[in-house]
Amino acid sequence: RLSRIKTTKGPTRFSSTATTMGERADGPSMKARPCARPNFFATAAIISLGLVGLANAFATRDAASLSASSFRCRRHPRIHNLRIRRDSNACRLNKSHSSSQLNAADVVAPVLSDFAPAATSLFNNMKLPAAVVTAGMISLGFATGFPELPEDTPERRYCPSLRRRCESLRRLHIVMASISVTSELVVVMWAAVEVNQLTERSFLPAASVWDLIQRDCDLAWSAVNSHFVLGIIGLVSMLAIRAYVMLLAAEASSALMSAAMSGTAAALCLMISVVNRGVESGGGDGIGYGKTILDLFQHYVVLLFQSATDAESPGPLEFSAIVLETASIGFALQVILFGESDKVESDKQEEIDDLASFLPLDLEPSVMPPTLLEQEKVEVSQMEKMNNKTEPSTARKKSKPNSDTSVNVY
Structure with a gap:
């Protein structure tokens, strides 16, 4: 049989009871069995565990070390930028977390020392x-x-x-x-x-x-x-x-x-x-x-x-060193690319000086020709002319003693 609804004082409750055959529904022998209710204890345990996990996720771990790390990061901008380096003592990542998800708790403050x-x-x-x-x-x-x-x-x-x-x-x-x-x-x-x-x-x-x-x-x-x-x-x-x-x-x-x-x-x-x-x-x-x-x-x-070129503390000698070193490199490149042109001129001047060593020493500077090479040519030509003139006279002088001796012999 279907159970009938029983109204009591207080909140309305629904009970689904079954009566056996041959018993009256409103008789004193009717017994109501409790309905199947959900397990509230298991639900409460699951909710409490979830709340505990959520609290642990947002809780601050090792607050003292984090405060010290933030203080050091404020003093040192490099640490504040959190440059995570591989195999570095400056900061180390927790292996359980990926590098893309970086939390403040995963960074270990570097050990600063006097180096x-x-x-x-x-x-x-x-x-x-x-x-x-x-x-x-x-x-x-x-x-x-x-x-x-x-x-x-x-x-x-x-x-x-x-x-x-x-x-x-x-x-x-x-x-x-x-x-x-x-x-x-x-x-x-x-x-x-x-x-x-x-x-x-x-x-x-x-x-x-x-x-x-x-x-x-x-x-x-x-x-x-x-x-x-x-x-x-x-x-x-x-x-x-x-x-x-x-x-x-x-x-x-x-x-x-x-x-x-x-x-x-x-x-x-x-x-x-x-x-x-x-x-x-x-x-x-x-x-x-x-x-x-x-x-x-x-x-x-x-x-x-x-x-x-620092505005607060300029270095004029450093700037001079840069300019002079640049000039030195430029002169070296000039010699490498175009050769030593001054060396050719100096070689010519040395040849002229060597030729000038044969000139007479009593020649005044005011009478000197424009170039020493031309003067040398003039001197050479004059010496050749003098040699040509003196050759017949020397031959005559050599022949005169022979004639005298021949006369004396006879």
């Missing part, structure tokens, strides 16, 4: 080799004479073009020696001054040595590296020039000279490759001066120009 002593040792590492190389280049470029070709002999004669080439190499050797020595002296001077600054002054803590150098010693570090590399390249070039002329003087074969030159070029290429690798690695975190040695030079020139 001034480490930077001092780096500058000392550059200063000591530069001083040793400078001493060697001074003795090689100026104290020791440049090798020369021996004088011509009947067995061995050198062509004039080869001698002129050796003279050009000798002049180039002098220029390269002066540039290389001064470049290494710049390394020694700048490194010594920077070491004193790192020792005397107090610097703010940094995350690494590279961060300290980039923040406070960027110009000095790039200058020391650039000038050291330039000096080493100049030293290798000096060795190659001297070896070439010495092998020519020793009458070495072309195969031996090719072996010497190719070996020197291989060493130079390897040195430049090592520098390129160092420039590319930078501070070890993907941040550096560039990819090659040219990027290092460009970075140094840009920083030097900015320091020279």
